[in-house]
Amino acid sequence: MIPARLSATSPQARAALTGTGAVVLTGLPVEPGSLAVAAAVLFGSGVRELYPHRTRRSVDGGPLPLHADSFDVVVDVGGRQVRRRHPDEDFVLLQLVEQAPSGGESFVVDAHAFTDSLPADLRAFLTDVDVDLYGRWAGVRGLPATPRVARHVEHTRTGRRITRRTDGAAPLHRDPRSDHVTAMLRRLDEEVARVQPALPRFRLDEGDVLVLDNYRCWHGRDAHTGTRSVHIQTIRTDDAG
Template sequence: MNVSSAHGSVLGSTVGILPERVGAGRTRDARRLLARDGAVVLTGWECSADGLFAAAAGVLGSGLRQLFPPRLRRAADAGPVHLHADSFDVLLDVGGVPVRQRDPDEDHVLVQCVDAPVSGGASFLADAYRFVDDCREADPELWAFLTGYDVDLYGAWAGQVRGLPDTPRVARHVEYTRGGRRVVRRTDGAVPLHRDPEAGHVRAMLDRFEKAVHALEDGLPRFTLAEGEILLLDNYRCWHGRDAHDGDRAVRILTLRTADAR
């Protein structure tokens, strides 16, 4: 296998991505690298929620359409987080007005390092487009499932999360926006549709998909974020995860939709 160590490149025949770092004054470069690689690390922005919003506006500019409330995630001595794409469906009633907190079609994610752990916690990324393209020949049955079968994206969490709508969110793992942008989903909440006659097959393929994705993780390149650094992802193209860590770790997460979102 021909493995390149160049930052920002897809590594050989694998799906790993190692994002480049770009300073706050180089927003055009950040936009170009995001389009090329699906991910970029932004440096030099204020380590705060305001800095996170400023970075999103600076790089994505007039394409921004909807930003969701930032989430501060703290964890101590935590286990690994497997590869996934951010998406959820949360709707609140605030003073009688429906307010969307999360959206199944969030197309970009920003993860800002607030506190780095004592050890571990390295991040890793996979190019989901490459994974699906490779599946077409390496595992045609899995490819057919990802591109051709409807699932309930969040059915595994039904009745467990307040604000999650009762109506099933039906979608395929691989879909396209009206403008032709490909969406490749990866969530632990997917289950077969209610009374799907092929429910057994769907469960088997969901398990196969999960195992195939987890099998990628050990071979992916690792990188760490310093305090204040921001990982900006194309959420339709990239899956992200992190290793287990010792000590406290805190990140601030901002998800959003742009004009190109589904």
């Protein structure tokens, strides 16, 4: 899809986001605070948790494949446990700070529609088989020691569908089906790699904020030359479940 471009103050922005799962907001200052402003404009008091923003800067960056933002990070701040990321953060906001001289075009896919189009056995794997969402990242500083067990396609208690995409997924420890799970994860990667080149591309302007339903849409970008910088913020809303 190519998200609609609307002013951050447009009354149609929330409807566009609800309708397609993605929208580009324009007219905001190029600063991290604009992400919180955009979240407030779109969701108002429905913002439940606002996680710390992060700035990503890449030089001559390679392609960023399709993914959903997902991580599980809890840190100790002065003896208090503070959550910095959540596995089920339901919206992600990304502001382009510095455009690369060439490349860096973005792409988005409706992950619900994509996974529904997959062969029946792969769809069954995504909906029926538990995996460790971050098992391949074991040992990364800050990640919890307890495995995060989930399925790629699940529903919240309020009925909202989540279609996950993380390159950290791995079989559960000592799962007797480990070989099968590994093979199916490889097939999913192959299907994603097959569809990614055909997706329409769009170019963000500096200051644009791409807002994505993180339960529904996967996103990525092409390789670029030169420097490209973005501010990123993930949130949970009252609709997260």
